[in-house]
Amino acid sequence: MGGFLDKVVSSQFLSATLLTFELTVLSMLIGVAGGVLLALAKGGPRTLGWLVDGYVWLFRGTPVLLQLIFVFNVLPLWGLNLSPFTCAVVALSLNEIAYMAEIVRGGLLGVDRGQRTAAHMLGLSEVRILRWVVLPQAARLVLPPTGNQFVGMLKTSALASVVSVQDLMLTAQRQAAADFDYVGALCAAAVHYLVLTTLLTFALRWIERRLDVTRRAAARRDRRPPAAQPGTAALDPTAR
């Protein structure tokens, strides 16, 4: 038991946790950015749409582990020698882009057509419509599944241990191989993963609340000087 607690706070596990976090956040940022671009491209010219379909088909249809080992072992034969960490970021984000493209596409489809039409009538340009009308509404729809992907990525990043990235998983395995305390090492890694996923879940919930327009409006109402008794707020004509 002492071995387990020592491991949880050991510098190896802490720096490994940081690395796992970096790997996750970096892959996820690229994944979201790429996913948005691909989802928008899908709405463009038809050939572009086909290319996007092909991309999603390829990267969603093969295991991430295969993609990772491919990037790590095959690209050097083609003269592209990336560091193990970069390999992991490349493979994880290429895969993530495929999933995010589909999620963002779903979000864009979820924005009512009437919103675009109304914005057109107001004389907004296409870019402005996207920026101020479609994307903010799509973002709310996209956020919960993206959060899901984020938590998933945190765990998928453990695959990077296969290409010698010193993440939480590899650190646990190396520690266990050195002193054979499998219970302690794996449990220590599990604790760190749980801490990360818990923090992430809280952060996502906070963002979700911030993006919730109805809540924001309610908060604004609350900040006004009390015009009447709380119970009659809904009847107060100045409240809207």
Place this chain on the structure above:
Amino acid sequence: MEPRMTRMAAACLTVVTAVAVSACGGSGAGAPAGGAEITPPTGLVSSGTLTYGTAATFPPFESKSSGGGLEGFDIDMIDALASSMGLRTKALDTDFDGLIPALAGRRTDIVNSAMYITDQRAEQVDFVPYLVIGETLLTPRGNPKKISRVPEDLAGRTVAVTRGAIGETYMEAYNKELRAKGLTTMKIMSLPSNQDAMLAVKSGRADAFDTSTPGAATTLAESDDYSVAATFKNDTKIGIAVRKGDKKMAAALREALDLFVRSGDYTKLLRKYRLPAETDYFGAAKSASPSAGSASASASAGS
């Protein structure tokens, strides 16, 4: 809803059972029972079969054959030892660092994977030694980084090792030495298998990789891409690992090995895999010290 779920569960169960049964039936490449010269140990994971764990990425000891099976010194040896006990053999091919947990978790009866005998491992398992070998560092051909002195020349270099294998332990110990001398430490690249470590050198990710001396000889015989940079730890013993306190298994293996050596098949096998005379554990034991004849795992070796 309810009955459909039950039916689905039943269907799943049928499939699982069918797969399990066929998996059991299809395995067992070793010789059939009958004509046993040595009483086989009881309480085997699967009766009538010696189930062994191996990481088949370590030629010439164990590797995958082109036919899809396994081949190597250890594979031939264990087939011979098991057949003298009237047992079949069945291999569990896994990553090297998963071998001892698989043994402890009773997934296998023994570990037969050219495992080096070290203090730390000897605390977890009991060993029946059968070979003596050393370690070699292989670099790209021509040794471009001029690595020869271990560990001084490794300062600041990247060395690929097999995860959980002895090379990893050695390199970590060398890093401590380097740090003590005020030199830059090396970067240890832990990869799942010996082949991955080799590939890391070929692709230029690592400056050298650590493997066994016979393994290095095999690699050099098959490829022109590598050079030997250094050999070290030349008196490491290799053993078959059995569960801690599994005296019956250890005794049966020792007896079978004794028979194997006396019949001359051990020497033949060494020759078959071009292992040098220095690797002969039993010959060395006879001439060096009579006490070593007991062949109990000497925990002092290795580290």
